[in-house]
Amino acid sequence: xxxxxxxxxxxxxxxxxxxxxxxxxxxxxxxxxxxxxxxxxxxxxxxxxxxxxxxxxxxxxxxxxxxxxxxxxxxxxxxxxxxxxxxxxxxxxxxxxxxxxxxxxxxxxxxxxxxxxxxxxxxxxxxxxxxxxxxxxxxxxxxxxxxxxxxxxxxxxxxxxxxxxxxxxxxxxxxxxxxxxxxxxxxxxxxxxxxxxxxxxxxxxxxxxxxxxxxxxxxxxxxxxxxxxxxxxxxxxxxxxxxxxxxxxxxxxxxxxxxxxxxxxxxxxxxxxxxxxxxxxxxxxxxxxxxxxxxxxxxxxxxxxxxxxxxxxxxxx
Amino acid sequence: xxxxxxxxxxxxxxxxxxxxxxxxxxxxxxxxxxxxxxxxxxxxxxxxxxxxxxxxxxxxxxxxxxxxxxxxxxxxxxxxxxxxxxxxxxxxxxxxxxxxxxxxxxxxxxxxxxxxxxxxxxxxxxxxxxxxxxxxxxxxxxxxxxxxxxxxxxxxxxxxxxxxxxxxxxxxxxxxxxxxxxxxxxxxxxxxxxxxxxxxxxxxxxxxxxxxxxxxxxxxxxxxxxxxxxxxxxxxxxxxxxxxxxxxxxxxxxxxx
Numbered sequence: 001x002x003x004x005x006x007x008x009x010x011x012x013x014x015x016x017x018x019x020x021x022x023x024x025x026x027x028x029x030x031x032x033x034x035x036x037x038x039x040x041x042x043x044x045x046x047x048x049x050x051x052x053x054x055x056x057x058x059x060x061x062x063x064x065x066x067x068x069x070x071x072x073x074x075x076x077x078x079x080x081x082x083x084x085x086x087x088x089x090x091x092x093x094x095x096x097x098x099x100x101x102x103x104x105x106x107x108x109x110x111x112x113x114x115x116x117x118x119x120x121x122x123x124x125x126x127x128x129x130x131x132x133x134x135x136x137x138x139x140x141x142x143x144x145x146x147x148x149x150x151x152x153x154x155x156x157x158x159x160x161x162x163x164x165x166x167x168x169x170x171x172x173x174x175x176x177x178x179x180x181x182x183x184x185x186x187x188x189x190x191x192x193x194x195x196x197x198x199x200x201x202x203x204x205x206x207x208x209x210x211x212x213x214x215x216x217x218x219x220x221x222x223x224x225x226x227x228x229x230x231x232x233x234x235x236x237x238x239x240x241x242x243x244x245x246x247x248x249x250x251x252x253x254x255x256x257x258x259x260x261x262x263x264x265x266x267x268x269x270x271x272x273x274x275x276x277x278x279x280x281x282x283x284x285x286x287x288x289x290x291x292x293x294x295x296x297x298x299x300x301x302x303x304x305x306x307x308x309x310x311x312x313x314x315x316x317x
Numbered sequence: 318x319x320x321x322x323x324x325x326x327x328x329x330x331x332x333x334x335x336x337x338x339x340x341x342x343x344x345x346x347x348x349x350x351x352x353x354x355x356x357x358x359x360x361x362x363x364x365x366x367x368x369x370x371x372x373x374x375x376x377x378x379x380x381x382x383x384x385x386x387x388x389x390x391x392x393x394x395x396x397x398x399x400x401x402x403x404x405x406x407x408x409x410x411x412x413x414x415x416x417x418x419x420x421x422x423x424x425x426x427x428x429x430x431x432x433x434x435x436x437x438x439x440x441x442x443x444x445x446x447x448x449x450x451x452x453x454x455x456x457x458x459x460x461x462x463x464x465x466x467x468x469x470x471x472x473x474x475x476x477x478x479x480x481x482x483x484x485x486x487x488x489x490x491x492x493x494x495x496x497x498x499x500x501x502x503x504x505x506x507x508x509x510x511x512x513x514x515x516x517x518x519x520x521x522x523x524x525x526x527x528x529x530x531x532x533x534x535x536x537x538x539x540x541x542x543x544x545x546x547x548x549x550x551x552x553x554x555x556x557x558x559x560x561x562x563x564x565x566x567x568x569x570x571x572x573x574x
Contacts, residue, residue, distance in 0.1 A: 186423050186444060189412075193420045196409045203369060205395035205424020205486050311411065 006281035011158040013277040019164045019233070021273020022171035026226035027250030028257070028265035029178065030096065030219030036195045036260035036312025037215045039114075040104070043121040046247020047128035048096045048220050052227030053238045054132060055091030056084040060144055080146055084231065089224030096220030097213060099124050105209070125243075133240035143236030167229045174225060175266050178218065182262065182312075187214060195260070195312040245289070252296045258306030267307055272296075319346040322490055322521050323368065323399075327377035330367055330545075337363040339545040340377070345490070350512060350522040352536035352553075354529075356565055360545040361525045362404060365494055368523075369401050370394040381490070395424055400488035402479040404495045404525075410468035414460055414478055417467050418451035421485030454481040458511060473504050480511065484520070491515060492523045497531050509535045533557065541565065 006013070030045045065080050103124045107116055147166075151159045182188035193201040194211045202208050230236060230246075253272045257264025272292050279291030299307070323345040330338040338360050345351050353361050366372045368379055370391045379386045381397055389397070400421070409417050455463050458477040460470070470478060476496055483491055493512070497505050505528060512535050516522050526532045532539065533553040541549040541556060543565040549556055556562055 186419075186447075189416060189420055189423060192412060193409050196411055197407060199371075199391075200403070200407045200409070201420070202391035203371075203395060203401060204421045204482060205392050206420065207392045 001282055002284075003282070006278060009281050011156075013281045014274055015158065015160065015164050017274030017277035018270055019167045019273070020276070021253070021270035022167050023226045023229055023233075023269075024246070024250045024253045024272055025266045025269025026171055026174060026222045026229070027246060028254040028269050029222045029262065031251050031254040032257075032259055032262060032265045033191075033215045033219045033312065035254070036310075037191060037198075037212060038104075040117050041121060041251070042099070042104075042216075042219075043118075043247070043251075044099050044103070044124035044128060045096070045219065045223065046243030046250075047125050047132075048092045048099070048243075049223040049227050049230075049246060049250075050129065050132065050238075050240065050243035051095045052088035052092035052224040053231060053242060054136075054141075055224075056088040056228055056231055057141055057143060057238045059083055059087035065144060077146060080144075081228070081232075085225060085228045088228045088231075089221045092224030092227060093217050093220035095128070096216040096223070099128075100212060100216040105212075125247075129240055129243065136240055138240055140237045140239040143231045143238060145236075146232055163232055166232060170225065170229060171266075174222060175262070178222075179262060187211075191215060192312065249289075249292060252293065256296055256299060256306055258308040258310050260310040260312045261306065261308045262312065264306055264308035264310075271307075319349075321345070322347045322382060323523075324380045325364070325368070325377075326380065328364075328367060328374045328379060329376040330363060330372055331375045337545050338367065338374070341542065341545070341547050342377075343540045343547060343550055345521060345523060347489075347521055348516065348519075349537040350516050350524060350535055352532045352539040353523060353525045353542065354527075354532055354539060354556075355542035355548075358544075359542040359565075361542055362494060363545075364542065365401065365492055365523075365525060369399055369492060392424070395486050395488075398487070398489035399492065400483035400486045400490070401492040402476070402483050402494055402496060404498065406472075406475050406479060408467040408475060408478060408482070410466070412467055413464050414455060414467055414470060414474075414481075415448070415451050415463035417478060418454050418482050418485045419447055421482040422447040422450055424486045451481075451485060454484055457481065457484070457514070459507075472499060476500075476508075477511070480515070484515065488520060490521045490523060492525075494525050495527060496524070497526055497528045500528075505531050 027045070027049050030048065031042060034040055034042045034045070060080060060083070063083065103120050104117065107120060147163055149161045149163045152162050152165060153160055182191055190201070190206045190211050191214065193204065193206050194208055198208060249272060250269065253268035254265050255268070256272060257266065257268030272295070275295050276288045276292045279287050283291070321344050325341055325343050328338055328341045329336065341360070341364060353364065355361050363372065367374055368386070370386060370389055373387050381399060384397065386394060409420065412420070452463060458481045460474050460478055460481065462470070467475065467478060480491070480493070480496065497508050500508060509531060512522055512524065524532065524536060536553060538551065539553055539556045540547060541559070541562050548561045548565060549559045551559070
């Protein structure tokens with residue numbers, strides 16, 4: 001155990017943790033929104049993220065963006081991000097909505113038991129991952145390096161890099177926007193109404209299918225944004241099974257914060273990211289995933305409904 | 318000739334072997350207050366649920382304004398103009414009183430998701446008018462704290478809030494499922510006034526209620542169910558004198574004299 005190392009690298013580990021945690025949080029939103037409304041754990045959501053990643057990659061390749069971050073001017077960086085986010089968010093949202101339409105809605109119409117949904121979710125996840133796996137020959141694809149991480153400003157021992165600032169800012173903005181949407185808008189009201197009482201909502205004229213569509217759409221868009229941010233990070237590699245671990249962690253983050261609770265997704269994501277990176281400092285990189293899940297299990301012993309409790313209806317988004 | 322609003326046409330509803338409704342047949346006319354009464358388990362709530370699309374009749378059909386209800390989705394039935402309250406209060410507990418009513422008002426908004434996202438002026442106009450209407454309805458039923466969470470309202474307020482929320486969907490027909498349950502006499506009198514006010518505002522009312530004083534005092538006509546069958550229909554005075562009804566309520570065999 002390397003306490004001295006943890007203390008020495010504390011600022012860097014914290015910031016890296018927040019950066020990765022922000023991405024977990026964005027993916028976690030998709031789990032939490034769907035759970036809040038349908039009480040369904042959409043395991044295929046990890047593949048929504050994965051497809052977003054590939055969509056950005058293929059779009060960049062198709063348009064001939066080749067990046068040497070050292071030399072790339074700001075203008076072409078912004079253009080690449082814009083094109084990438086449209087491709088990733090679009091593909092992810094389309095995937096999410098298609099999964100709901102093809103896999104879940106028919107089950108809902110037949111009042112299938114929860115286990116049927118669960119197996120369908122796992123099945124959809126495998127089909128998508130393996131489909132892309134076959135298509136890409138199970139090879140990893142390096143992302144064009146869009147941005148060379150560099151320190152933009154320093155505050156004492158805290159060095160903020162450009163990627164950290166971008167990822168964290170984008171995540172917070174997305175969160176605030178979604179929070180406002182759910183707690184203030186008419187559609188948000190519909191989402192909360194269905195989350196609190198689906199049957200009564202229907203009798204009050206809320207179109208449940210539309211609310212469900214909307215929830216999958218938003219979750220997909222957020223996963224697409226997360227996929228793009230993931231590509232901006234220096235680790236950026238697209239692989240058919242990349243969704244598995246990130247999806248699992250995002251799901252853990254959602255549970256940690258209180259599944260069904262939007263703010264819980266943010267808190268859980270950031271907490272998980274930071275804890276993992278402290279574990280890296282303390283025990284070494286091999287222990288990263290180990291510690292994250294131990295944290296989850298221990299925390300749930302004391303707060304079984306997660307840190308902020310379960311409730312989308314309450315819209316403490 | 319009175320204009321029929323809702324026609325329950327020979328409706329039978331079976332759950333497995335249990336016959337919950339047996340060839341029930343009655344008509345609800347525009348502008349009246351119709352009472353639906355019967356001993357416990359007579360099928361009142363089942364009948365109600367069939368009328369609001371929760372259950373689908375096994376036989377027969379229910380028509381609203383001449384249009385068949387069976388097979389329609391619940392939100393579509395709401396859009397057709399049928400609203401209801403619940404025997405057990407079913408508000409959105411974590412929303413404010415105002416928001417509860419606005420969910421009902423949202424149902425007949427014209428603008429879709431796109432204009433809401435683009436924040437088009439038409440959307441804002443609707444949002445504002447929905448909010449104004451929600452405030453009006455809260456005043457109409459006598460709730461003075463629009464910002465309060467529904468679960469923090471008093472029992473009587475929660476019942477009245479359900480009525481306000483149902484009215485927000487702009488119904489032609491309001492179905493009240495035991496709205497006076499748990500009320501004291503003063504609250505029942507206030508409810509009597511409120512039901513009349515609702516009718517006078519142009520909404521037809523169907524009332525399921527156990528409290529005979531309220532039912533006899535407020536309704537124009539009454540339909541009596543027992544064991545899923547209609548046993549009587551008429552004005553409160555006629556129903557009160559009807560031997561079959563007296564027997565059903567007092568448990569006297571009809572052939573005993």
